[in-house]
Amino acid sequence: QVHLVESGGGLVQAGGSLRLSCAHSGRRFSTTTMGWFRQAPGKEREFVAAISWILDNTVYADSVKGRFTISRDNPKNTMYLQMNDLEVDDTDVYYCAESHINLSVVAAGYDYWGQGTQVAVSS
Numbered sequence: 001q002v003h004l005v006e007s008g009g010g011l012v013q014a015g016g017s018l019r020l021s022c023a024h025s026g027r028r029f030s031t032t033t034m035g036w037f038r039q040a041p042g043k044e045r046e047f048v049a050a051i052s053w054i055l056d057n058t059v060y061a062d063s064v065k066g067r068f069t070i071s072r073d074n075p076k077n078t079m080y081l082q083m084n085d086l087e088v089d090d091t092d093v094y095y096c097a098e099s100h101i102n103l104s105v106v107a108a109g110y111d112y113w114g115q116g117t118q119v120a121v122s123s
Contacts, residue, residue, distance in 0.1 A: 002026045002112040004096050009117030014088055016121070020081040022096030022114060033099040034079045036070060037107055038092035038119075045095070045107045049081060052103060059103050064090075086121045093118050 008020040035050035049070040097110035
């Protein structure tokens with residue numbers, strides 16, 4: 001059974017950095033992509049970044065390109081999101097997710113989700 005657990009969220013000042021982690025157990029043979037999404041109350045879940053589980057292909061939302069870096073450590077079954085130069089608009093609950101679709105950028109393309117970790121950026 002697939003199980004995803006995020007960690008690393010917190011409160012940081014604008015311009016600061018955080019690194020989120022996603023521990024992944026029970027990965028399916030069909031898993032091709034891991035992704036990060038974020039969601040504010042009352043809003044739709046928004047794509048942030050995705051990475052191929054086997055290759056090093058990555059894709060980012062325009063809003064985070066150049067500031068966020070997605071990576072993975074396969075032996076540790078862990079994915080990361082390094083977030084630099086954080087902005088107040090980055091305040092959200094961040095979720096990691098697993099997909100069988102190569103580099104999907106839509107929430108509907110993901111099959112399993114973590115419980116989320118809160119990121120708050122103050123001005």
